[in-house]
Amino acid sequence: MRREAYSELLKAIRAGRFVYTGEIEPVKTTSLEEVLTTAKLLKGYVAAVNITDNPTAFAYMNALIPSYFIQKEVGLEAVYQVTVRDRNRLAITADLLAAGALGIKNVLALSGDHTTVGDDPRAKPVYDIDSTNLVELLSRMVDDGTDLKGNKIDHPPKFNIGIAGNPNADPLEPEIMKIERKIGLGADFIQTQAVYDLDLAKKFLEETSKFNVPVIIGIAPFKSMSMMEWMVKNVPGIVVPEELQHRLKSAREKGGKEGFLNENIEIFGELVKNLRGMPGVRGIHIMTIGFEWVIPKIIERANQ
Numbered sequence: 235m236r237r238e239a240y241s242e243l244l245k246a247i248r249a250g251r252f253v254y255t256g257e258i259e260p261v262k263t264t265s266l267e268e269v270l271t272t273a274k275l276l277k278g279y280v281a282a283v284n285i286t287d288n289p290t291a292f293a294y295m296n297a298l299i300p301s302y303f304i305q306k307e308v309g310l311e312a313v314y315q316v317t318v319r320d321r322n323r324l325a326i327t328a329d330l331l332a333a334g335a336l337g338i339k340n341v342l343a344l345s346g347d348h349t350t351v352g353d354d355p356r357a358k359p360v361y362d363i364d365s366t367n368l369v370e371l372l373s374r375m376v377d378d379g380t381d382l383k384g385n386k387i388d389h390p391p392k393f394n395i396g397i398a399g400n401p402n403a404d405p406l407e408p409e410i411m412k413i414e415r416k417i418g419l420g421a422d423f424i425q426t427q428a429v430y431d432l433d434l435a436k437k438f439l440e441e442t443s444k445f446n447v448p449v450i451i452g453i454a455p456f457k458s459m460s461m462m463e464w465m466v467k468n469v470p471g472i473v474v475p476e477e478l479q480h481r482l483k484s485a486r487e488k489g490g491k492e493g494f495l496n497e498n499i500e501i502f503g504e505l506v507k508n509l510r511g512m513p514g515v516r517g518i519h520i521m522t523i524g525f526e527w528v529i530p531k532i533i534e535r536a537n538q
Contacts, residue, residue, distance in 0.1 A: 237377065237422055240392040241339035242311050243282040244422055247448045252510065253281040253517035255313065255425075255450060256529060258304070260285065260295035269300045272526050273308040279530050282311040282340060284425075284519070288320060290469065291352025298329060302336040313396060313425075314338045317346030322362035327371065327381050334375075334391020342396040342425060343368040343416070351468060366415055369395060373420030397421040399449070401429050401438035402473040410441045417445050425519050428454035430474045432508055439514040448516035451509050455498045455532065457525045459486050499528060503535025510536065 239245045246253050256276045258269055276283055283304065285297040301312035314333055316326065333341065345365040349357040363371070367382070372395045374380050379390040397416045403409035413424065424442060429435045429451055442449055454472075456462040462482060466474050478501060485497035506518050520529050 237394065237420065238392075239394065239422075241282070241394045243313070243340055244394045244448075246281050247423065247516050251281075252515075253450070254279060254529075254533060255282050255284060255517060255519045256280040256526065257284040257286065257519070257521045257523065258300065258526075259289055259523045260297060260300050262292070262294055264295070266300060266303055270303065270307060273304045273310050275526050276529065277308055277310045279533060280310070280520075281517070282313050284313040284315055284342065287315040287317045287344065288346065288352075290347050291319065291349045291357070293353060293357075296329075298333055298336070298338070301333070301338055305337060311340065312338060313340040313342050315342045315344055316368065317344045318361055318363050318365055318368050319346030319349065319359050322360055323367075323371070323382060326363070326368065327375075330372065330375060330391060330393075331387070334389075334393070339392065339394060340396060341372055341393045342398065343372060343421075344398055347469075365397070366412065366419065369397060369416045369419045369421055377420065394422045395420060396423045396425050399424045399426045399438065399442065400471045401426055401434045401451075402431075402471050406437065406441060413442060414445065417447055421447065423448045423450060423516075425450045426452045427471050428452045428521060429509075430472075430478055430505070432505070432512075434473065435509060436512060439512055443514050449514055450517040450519045451515050452519040452521060453502055453505055453509075454521040455502045455525075455528060456482060456494075457522070458491070459483065459494065495525075495528065499531045499535050502532045503538070506532060506536035507538075 258272050285301045287297040301314045304312050343365050349359045371382050376393050379387045486494040522528050
């Protein structure tokens with residue numbers, strides 16, 4: 235039995251609309267100015283925006299605060315990302331109760347990259363529970379009004395639950411098994427890591443079609459050559475085809491920074507157009523940290 239659609243994002247998907255989502259990364263600051271400015275830029279182009287939780291183990295502003303203010307002041311729905319890396323089950327439960335009180339409707343359950351890749355590798359990872367346990371916690375809170383121990387929750391939150399998927403996983407079978415477990419525990423939608431290879435995306439969609447759960451495919455254009463090289467080297471689960479890297483390197487050499495960004499729009503506009511035509515794709519998640527202005531241009535290119 236499917237959970238009720240509490241969020242506008244899931245309501246749109248179930249109504250048959252193809253959705254776009256974006257992503258905002260709160261940085262190491264106490265100011266919300268940049269976060270809110272970016273959200274205003276994205277409003278009208280995306281159905282919801284992900285707020286990252288200490289991405290790649292960098293210590294940034296807690297994702298709950300910008301999630302709340304983006305919904306309150308911008309009117310754009312948030313997808314509140316929660317990792318199990320940094321907090322035990324008590325702290326996570328407390329944060330989720332706070333999220334419910336603040337009107338958050340989408341939670342994306344994540345493991346989180348290991349602290350060794352972050353901005354302070356001395357940090358000790360927690361992993362009191364894993365991302366599967368987090369899905370179970372969320373489902374118990376929403377559907378049963380309890381926590382993992384069975385303790386009763388007064389006025390339980392009403393979330394729709396997203397999980398991550400990695401089409402780049404090799405082998406893919408263990409990834410599909412993890413996804414199946416999480417769907418069995420109550421996940422409402424799948425949002426994937428960045429995909430650059432259509433064949434990998436197609437295979438992932440074929441394997442997940444049996445679950446009858448909407449899939450939002452992730453893409454991540456590159457702001458610069460250094461960003462591309464860093465992601466290829468340091469971000470777990472990212473596979474960028476050599477041909478794509480060559481196209482961008484060639485564009486940078488011939489046209490400088492402007493040529494590089496224009497080639498991004500061309501490449502990722504084509505990619506979105508091709509992904510949108512694949513059975514099972516219900517949306518595209520565009521991750522463009524620091525150059526969100528490119529999102530409408532990619533969508534326009536995809537519509538040509």
